[in-house]
Amino acid sequence: xxxxxxxxxxxxxxxxxxxxxxxxxERLGDVTxxxxxxxxxxxxxxxxxxxxxxxxxxxxxxxxxxTVLTDAEDLSLVAHVGGSVAVIGSPALYDEGVVVxxxxxxxxxxxxxGILTYVLTGLRDVAGLTAEMRAGEWPDGWDRTETLFDRTxxxxxxxxxxxxxxxxxxxxxxxxxVYDPYVDESALDGYDARLTSLDTVLSESPVVSIHASLTPExxxxxxxxxxxxxxxxxxxxxxxxxKLVDQSALIDELEAERIRAVLDVYEEEPLPTSSxxxxxENAILFPHVAGAPSRSRLAETVVSEIERFVEDEPLRHExxxxxxxxxxxxxxxx
Numbered sequence: 001x002x003x004x005x006x007x008x009x010x011x012x013x014x015x016x017x018x019x020x021x022x023x024x025x026e027r028l029g030d031v032t033x034x035x036x037x038x039x040x041x042x043x044x045x046x047x048x049x050x051x052x053x054x055x056x057x058x059x060x061x062x063x064x065x066x067t068v069l070t071d072a073e074d075l076s077l078v079a080h081v082g083g084s085v086a087v088i089g090s091p092a093l094y095d096e097g098v099v100v101x102x103x104x105x106x107x108x109x110x111x112x113x114g115i116l117t118y119v120l121t122g123l124r125d126v127a128g129l130t131a132e133m134r135a136g137e138w139p140d141g142w143d144r145t146e147t148l149f150d151r152t153x154x155x156x157x158x159x160x161x162x163x164x165x166x167x168x169x170x171x172x173x174x175x176x177x178v179y180d181p182y183v184d185e186s187a188l189d190g191y192d193a194r195l196t197s198l199d200t201v202l203s204e205s206p207v208v209s210i211h212a213s214l215t216p217e218x219x220x221x222x223x224x225x226x227x228x229x230x231x232x233x234x235x236x237x238x239x240x241x242x243k244l245v246d247q248s249a250l251i252d253e254l255e256a257e258r259i260r261a262v263l264d265v266y267e268e269e270p271l272p273t274s275s276x277x278x279x280x281e282n283a284i285l286f287p288h289v290a291g292a293p294s295r296s297r298l299a300e301t302v303v304s305e306i307e308r309f310v311e312d313e314p315l316r317h318e319x320x321x322x323x324x325x326x327x328x329x330x331x332x333x334x
Contacts, residue, residue, distance in 0.1 A: 001029030001310060002074070004048055007058040007081070010037050016058055016081050021299035028310055029053070042068050049075060054306055056081060057088045063331075066092040077309050079302045083107040083291065084213070085319050086329035094321040099309065101317045103301040104327075105160055107294045112164035114290030115209055115239050118262040122235045123148055123207070127284045148172045154205025156198065156221070157212030157240070158183050165209065166191050177201045180212075182326060202229040207237070213328040214241040224249035227259075234259045239290040241328055242266040254280045264290045 003025060007013040013033075017025075025031055032048070034040055039060040040048065049055060049072040055064070058081045062068065069075070069092055080088060080102035089100055121127070123146040132139040149172050155162050158180040166176060166188075176193035179201045188194065198221075202208060208230065212218050222245040230236065230253070238245060242265040253259050255276070263277065264286040277283050305315050319327075 001053045002051055003029055003031045003054045003056065003306075004052045005031060005033045005056045006040055006045065006048075006061045007056070008034050008037050008039055008060075012059065015295055017056075017299045018296075021303045024303045025056075025306065028306060046070060046072075053077070054079060054309070056302065056306075057085075058082055061088045063088055063090055064093050065090040069093065069096060069098075072096075077101070077306065079306050081298045081302050084327040084329070085324055086213075086327040087331060089319075089324050091321075094324070099315070100319045100324065101302070101305045101309075101315050102319055103294070103298040103317065104319065105317055106297050106301045107291045108160040109164050110294035110297075111161045111239055111291040112168055113293075114264065114286075115161070115165055115237055116168045118237045118239060118264065118284070118286070118290075119153075119207055119209065119235070120148060121284060122237065122260055122262045128281065148174065148207075150174070151207060152177060152205050154201035154208040155179065155193075156201060156208060156210045156244075157218075158187060159211050159213060161240075162209075162211040163187075165211070166193060177205055198226065199229055202226060203231065205234065206231060207235045209237040210240045210244055212240060212244055213326055214243055214332050215326070215329060216332055219243055219332055220246045222246065222250075224252070227253050230259050232258055236261045238262075239264040239286075241330070242269070243332060251276045251280070254283050257282060260284075262286070264288055 007017060040062060042062040045062050046068045051074055053074050054077045055075060056079050064078060075098055077099045082102060083104040085100055085102050093100060125144045129139055129141050152175045155176055155178040158178055176191060177196050177200060178193055179196060179198040185195055212221060224246060227249050236259055247267045254261060260282045262284045265288050269288055277285060301317060305317055308315055
């Protein structure tokens, strides 16, 4: 079996595909690595795929479209060391019968953990109270801290992350209001949760968390009008994608001090040093790290999938075509 690892040489590959997992991979067949410190171009990837059975992809790998797949007659499996495969996959990949898998479900658990952290951080005013303590003050925090227990939490989109977050929220006895046009009520069986309209989620939830996939239809899903429907004092958490929210409209709402936000993602990343977000005391900012602790598990998950594929065993993390079509696509333009 011939395996191509597209991740470039350097820190990313060392972190995402550590030596132990490379050794496991190399026991399965002949492994070729991208020895450049740069991502492969589509032309280079197309050339490298000739005679390859398994392609291991990661952040920055070019899309495997019909042009790239021209001579990839032996390609049987694409294993993505990451979450969404929309950035590297294509309809042509499925048309050719190539099996696709990723570590999306593994990463989702860590993202959900991050979101829970962000919600509690916002409700407890961790940033504000810490800043005042560092300035030598002893702030009165009794009226500035809120609880998550017995609250209503709004979900903009469910998805894998949302389902994992529902599990994490269970001990807090929250009621979840969920907007997701792609799921039915049975997806919420066993939870204190119900499907409802986006307007209801925004207007009735003191805490709103975004989990929707980024697609052409969801770009700026939360525009000025919809952000205006948030309750006064609401906490908005976004660890999905920045382009789901109209950034200018969000800045306007925050500058008016009508709502609060905890943001892990932005329309432009890295966040420019001149961004107004950096000056807003009611915005807690993180540098797109909700899923970062999952890195040690990503390669382990994907290499295990490749081992199952080689042994002709059922895969645990296969991404079927219908799921691929609903996944976040970072190629969506502003």
